Amino acid sequence: MMKFNMVYVNKAESALERKDFSSSFDICRTGLKQTPGDALLFVIMARTIFLSPTVVVSWKDIADIATSFLDFNRQNYIQTTAVWHALSYINSCLIRNGFSNNDNHLIKFLKQNGRRVNDCKVKLLILTCVWKRHELSRLFFSYYEKLGKKLSPDIDIQIIAVGSEGEISRSICEEYGVHYLEYPNQPLSDKWQAGLNYARSFDFDALVVLGSDDFICEDTFRFYSKKVSKGALFLGFQDCYLHDFSSQKTIYWKGYGASNEQQSQPHRVGETIGLGRVLRRELLEFMDFDLWEGMGANKSLDGIMKNKIIGKTGFLPVKPVHGVDLTMNDVNYSLGMLSYRLKDLGLFGVDVKVSDNVTAFEKYITSTNVYDDVTLEFSKNGRLDFLNNL
Structure with a gap:
């Protein structure tokens, strides 16, 4: 100690x-x-x-x-x-x-390439990858198809999915109006980067990164819309909910650094998790749409993205209150990796653990200091009823 x-x-x-x-x-x-x-x-x-x-x-x-x-x-x-x-x-x-001088590369870039976001109709593009787990993929696309229709008066949502099973994965994606790209499943970093390269040709204000087992609520998208229109270049969440399908157990994971266990990774305190990270288009353009290029990795993709952004921009994880405000050509920006908490905002995002997960459910429950068991609470309020189709 x-x-x-x-x-x-x-x-x-x-x-x-x-x-x-x-x-x-x-x-x-x-x-x-x-x-x-x-x-x-x-x-x-x-x-x-x-x-x-x-x-x-x-x-x-x-x-x-x-x-x-x-x-x-x-x-x-x-x-x-x-x-x-x-x-x-x-x-x-x-x-x-x-960012204290005008020679900063990002400042120069924003000065030349910054754009206003129409807060009456924010355009969000979801990027995901699919592999096997066909029923979960169908549930994922069905869920966001319905959510997109519900949000359509105020928020435009499109989805890009990168699959690796040929006609099988293509047909599932296109059934729900998802833009599909075929690419080998490994290394995973190459697969995600291929999707990002494909995203370059789309018209969107900000990219939402979601695993095909990640489900976020309507209010979370409204939160994204508000923050993107106010200038956040990068934002995400420290915490999340996880549901293990085999045991029907649901936990609330508190985030990095919450205990003295090795798996809690105390040096990563304040970092955002991969689920639901949002990157505004100007940031992606400044990064030349490179978040995983040349890494050849099958794990730690969240950390790779973080390190690429830090290396190119100098951004670090910060509380929203500590975001660095910048106005460039009458466009407002908030600099830094803005790190929110779902629980504090009353929002919901759940990672559904079934088979073939990159990170197993057991890795999150190494110590009771890092999670709360919310199984009973969620079974009572019906928050996960949409999983009944699995």
């Missing part, structure tokens, strides 16, 4: 109370270099920077401290959700610093 360096903590707190921000920052920086996993010092450092940003001489130094902090927690399996607010603020400062 983590031991705090209380000598540094007390000195830093005392300096902060005296409003000696320079001393408080120096004490935190020195202490965190000696004990890189000290959560109290990390929080005090964030508070100090918030009150007096000018204490920072080198933002690279801050980035290194944050990286060392998360790496220490990864190596020692230390729960990190308690420091998410402080880390989010530090990440927003790092993003803001990266």
Whole structure:
């Protein structure tokens, strides 16, 4: 278990109370270099920077401290959700610093290629991949076909599906009016990238990434529409619901860093999961529609996408309140990987676990600290009744 360096903590707190921000920052920086996993010092450092940003001489130094902090927690399996607010603020400062001059490549791109979104009719394009599990695929397409008709006055929804079983998968997709692309099933990263390359030719405001076993509710799409029209370039959710079809068990998964278990991946606290990530078209164009190109991977596709975006844009995971606002040619943008919580917003997104899942249901239930069993609650309110067709 983590031991705090209380000598540094007390000195830093005392300096902060005296409003000696320079001393408080120096004490935190020195202490965190000696004990890189000290959560109290990390929080005090964030508070100090918030009150007096000018204490920072080198933002690279801050980035290194944050990286060392998360790496220490990864190596020692230390729960990190308690420091998410402080880390989010530090990440927003790092993003803001990266966009502090007009030589930034993304700023130049948005200046030339930014566009307004018609908030009366936001165009969303769903990208998914299918493989076997034919009844689940039919349920997926039927569900979103009905949802698309219901949302059509305000939101336009199209679906691209990449399949690998020839006429079998093509016929299932086209039965529901889905745009189909045939591509080999492995490596999976190539398959998803092929779908993304195909998406380039479509007219849409933002892309929604969904596995063919992911189901999100009507209000979630309305939430997407609102945020995309207000300028979010990237957004997603930290948490999700999972339903295991064989056991009929439903859980609420709290997100990365929620426990000290290795599978909780504490260094990824605040990151969005793959289910329901949204990328506005300008971001995809800036990325040259490259989220998985050349990776040859069959797993960790969410992390690959994240790392590609960080490498090209400098975006980091942040709470929505810490998104960096930018106005370019009268178009508003919010910069950063905006990380929401479904539960906080009263929204619903469920990953249905059947056979042939990339990530097994058991991987999410390693510790009761990372999930809540909501089976009874969901069976009573009928939230998953649409699965009765399976």
